[in-house]
Amino acid sequence: MMDSQAIAQKYGRVLAPLTRAGWPFWVTVGLLSIIFFWSFFAFGWQYVWGLGVTGMGHPMSWTLYLVNFVFFIGISHAGALVSAVLRITHARWGTPFGRIAEAVTVFALAAGPTNILFDLGRSILFYWVALHAQFKSPLLWDFTCIMTYLVVSTVFLYVLMIPDIGFLRERLPGRRWLYKILSFGWTGTEKEWSTLGKIIGFLCIAVIPIAVSVHTVVSWVFGMQTQPMWHSTIFAPYFVTGAIFSGIATIIIVSVIIRKVYHLEEYLTPYNFNNMGLLLLTFTLLWAYFTFVEHLVVAYGGGTHELAVLWSKLTGRYAPLFWGMVVLCFIIPFPILVFKRTIPGLLIASICIVIGMWIERFTIIIPSLSEPRLPYARGAYTPTWVEWSMTAGLFAGFTLAFVLFSKFFPVISIWEMEKEEKGKAGNSK
C-alpha cells in the first residue's frame, strides 16, 4: 500500500473538490436552495388549504405526485444494477461509476417516497401506514420494500466509503471531527479489509432482489387495480426495466457533468462510457420491446374500456405525450447508442431518455384515470403552480444533495481504483 501522501497526490483531482469551493459552487448551491426552499412554501400552502390547490379532482385523483414518485424510485435502481451487478461480475470498467451510482440511488430514494407525503390528504399522519398496517394493500408492500431498500442502499453507500473516509481523516484535519465519527475507527488492518470484503459481498447480493422487489411493488400499486390499462400482468417487469433504463441514463448524465466540472477525464474515460452506453442500449431495446408488447396486446384483444384508454394515448388527447415519449425513449437514443457512443452522444441520448421516462410515467398514470370504466365521470388534468413548485423542488433537492455530497466525500472510490490498479499490475507481471 502506498502512503497517504502519495495517494493524495495521485488522486489530487478527485480530492480537489473537497478542499476547494469556487464561486460556481456557491452560485449553484444558492440557486438550488432557493428552488428547494420555495417548494417548502408550496407544501405549506397545500397543507393549509388542502389538496384543492392542486389540479386534481374527480376522477383524476392520482397525478403529478405519483408520476414523480414512480420516476424517482425508477432512478434509484441505477445503484443496484451498476454497482452490485458490476461488482459481482467483476466488470472493472464500472468501478469509477460505482460511487456516483450509489449516491444517486440514495438521493433518488429520498426524493421518491416524499411525493407520497405530498399526495396524502393528511400528510402528518403518514406513519399510520406502519401503525395501522393493512397487509392486503399494495401501498403497504410499497412502504415496506422502499424503506428496506433505502436502509440497505444507504448502508451500501456508506460501507463502501469507509476506507476512503479513514483516508480523509488523516488528510483533512479541519474536518476530522466528522470523518472520525464516520470512519468507525477504520485503520486499514488486514482483518478490517477481510471483514469489509465479506460485508460488501453480502450487500451486493442482498441489494439486487430488494431493488427488483421495490419497483415490482411500485408497479403493483397500479397493476393490482381495476383501472383499464393498469391491470396488466407485465407491469412488474415493464416497470423494473424502465426503472433501470432511466437509472443508467441518470448515472451517465451525472457522470458527464461531474467529469466536466471536477476535471475527472483521467478516471471517467471514453472506454468506461462506451461500456455504459452498451448497457443503456440493451435497456433501450428491452424498454421498446415491453412498450410494444404492452400496447399491441391491448389493441388486439382489449375490451371497450381498455381500448378507450389506448386510443386516447395513440391518437387522442394524450397522443403528443405518448409519441413524444416514443421519440425521446427510442427513436432519438437508439441510433445514437448504436453508432455514436461518444460522451456528447451519450449525454444527448441520456437526457432524452430521462425526459422520455418521466413522460412515460405520466402517460401510464393519467390517461387511465381520465377514462374510468363507467363512461360518466370524465376529467382533464392541468397541474397548478403548487405541483410544479414541488416537482422543481424535488429535482433541485436531488441535485443539491449530490452537489453537497461531492464536497464532503470523493465521488470516485479511491480505494477501489487503487485496488484495481494493483490487480492489473499483479496480472501483468
Added chain:
Amino acid sequence: MVIDLDKCTGCQACVVACRQENNISFEGERQAKLGRAKFWMNLVSEVKGNFPNVEMHFLPIPCMHCDRPPCTIVCPVAATYKNPEGIVAQVYPRCIGVRMCISNCPYTVRYFNWHEPAWPEEYKKGLNPDVYQRRKGITEKCNFCIQRIRKAKEEAKKEKRKIRDGEVVPACVETCPSEALYFGDLNDPKSQVSRLAKSRRAFRLLEDLGTEPKVYYLKEGEWNDG
C-alpha cells in the same frame, strides 16, 4: 338497493335528499368544474342516438356496496371495510387521504375532500347532527344512510324483534317521488328487494368485473354500459 330505471324521471330529488341527510358540503360552480363536487348519490344523464331516434337515459349512481369491494383491500390503513351488514363503510377518523380506494373504484363513487367542507351560513342550522363531520383531506362515500339503519336496529332491539321489510330506508329512497328506489335486506328471500332483484329486467353495473354489486337496476330491454 334496487333502482327501477323505467320509473326514474331524472328529477334529482334523491341527489338533494342525500346532500341534506349526509351533510355533503357545497363546492360551488368553479370547483365543481374542476371535479371537486361530491355526490354520494349521483344522477347522470345520457343522450343516446341521433335525431329522430333519440333516447334520454337517467342513471342514479350511489355506492354499489360491492360484495367483493375492490376499494377496501387497497387501503393501507384499513380505513374502509365491508361491515357485517354488507355495507362498505368508511372510517373517517382513520382515513389519511391516500386515495387509492378512489382510483380503484370502477364505479367512481368515492369522493375526496379537496377543501375544508363549507356551507352557506343560512344552511348551517340545517345540518344533520347524526352524521360525522368530515374534514379536508379524507375520503367520503355513500353508506346507505347508516345512521338511519343504526337507529332502526336499536329500536327493534328494544322491542325485541327483527327489522321489518321497508322499515328503514335511506334518504334517497324515502324521497323518490316516482318510487323508483327500493331498499331492504337482499339476504331475506321474502323481502321486496330480493324479489325485484330476481326480475327479468334486473341487471347490475360492470357485472363482468366480479365485484358483485348490491345495487340492482331494472330496465326493459338491453342495457349498454358504454
